[in-house]
């Protein structure tokens with residue numbers, strides 16, 4: 001397929017890497033140096049600060065009764081959280097390209113979801129009838145330049161740094177030569193790109209959909225606000241430590257992930273011959289799991305691997321806990337601090 005080749009420097013990221021020594025090591029390093037519970041806990045105050053900045057800006061807009069583009073705000077918050085976590089500092093939309101994070105990430109995902117005729121008979125790949133390959137190459141060039149800039153900045157600041165971030169750690173691994181496989185700048189860029197794309201749009205679009213559903217179901221919003229008043233009160237902001245006591249919020253988020261899965265279809269490949277539910281699958285068969293159909297089944301109960309918004313097994317999302325925390329925190333703050341309504345010219349028909 002063209003997509004993994006273009007976007008992941010030839011399957012050097014986690015999402016597209018084949019199962020093997022490279023994937024196992026990369027996943028382990030990402031988990032230890034970026035996605036461990038300890039690391040995520042240590043970034044709690046950073047998340048609090050960024051969410052407070054969002055609330056402050058919304059308060060000013062609410063005071064002036066200005067219409068806000070919540071979708072852009074939530075994406076920008078998630079881009080900031082991800083950049084601070086992965087690159088150690090915030091970047092502005094203009095640092096990437098005049099189109100900004102939201103549009104570029106959405107363009108990539110849009111192209112990634114389109115069936116590419118060039119993936120089937122090989123000769124069609126060269127013709128690129130739909131122009132998908134050319135567009136993907138243009139977009140990946142923008143990200144490549146951005147990631148080059150980030151790595152260069154880290155190379156210059158490397159020696160003086162007290163607190164090393166994920167990029168520094170990846171560079172240390174590259175320079176040490178300890179990796180049991182080739183590991184150069186392309187591998188670092190592939191992993192950084194993965195973290196950016198995997199984190200920004202997934203978390204932002206889940207949050208947006210949950211807020212949309214809350215607008216469509218005011219009685220659910222009222223119930224959620226009641227829970228927030230009882231558990232948190234009205235004299236302070238919601239803290240991450242409150243989340244475990246917000247049971248109704250947890251249900252609202254799970255239902256949002258069921259109705260609007262970021263990955264409605266999962267692609268997997270069988271590593272050996274096996275039998276699934278009476279069907280014989282040859283080694284190397286491609287399997288497509290239609291999660292959306294499972295979630296829409298009227299007999300859905302959410303048990304026995306029916307609700308798998310983060311996948312399941314070895315290739316499941318390595319940062320489910322972080323993602324759920326951010327989504328819950330942002331939804332809770334927005335519902336706790338504000339009463340939401342649509343501008344008079346817009347009605348919600350979905």
Ligand code: HEM
Pocket residue numbers: 014015016027194195198199200202203206262263266267308309310311312314315316317318319320322323324327
């Ligand atoms: C609401 C937010 C999120 C959702 C719904 C989500 C969902 C998923 C799903 C469904 C998969 C594929 C699982 C499979 O193929 O079986 C996945 C993989 C992945 N996710 Fe997430 N994710 C979210 C947030 C994040 C965040 C915040 C990060 C990183 C900071 C992340 C990093 C990854 C990576 C690296 C993979 C590939 C894992 C591998 O193949 O080894 N995701 N995610």
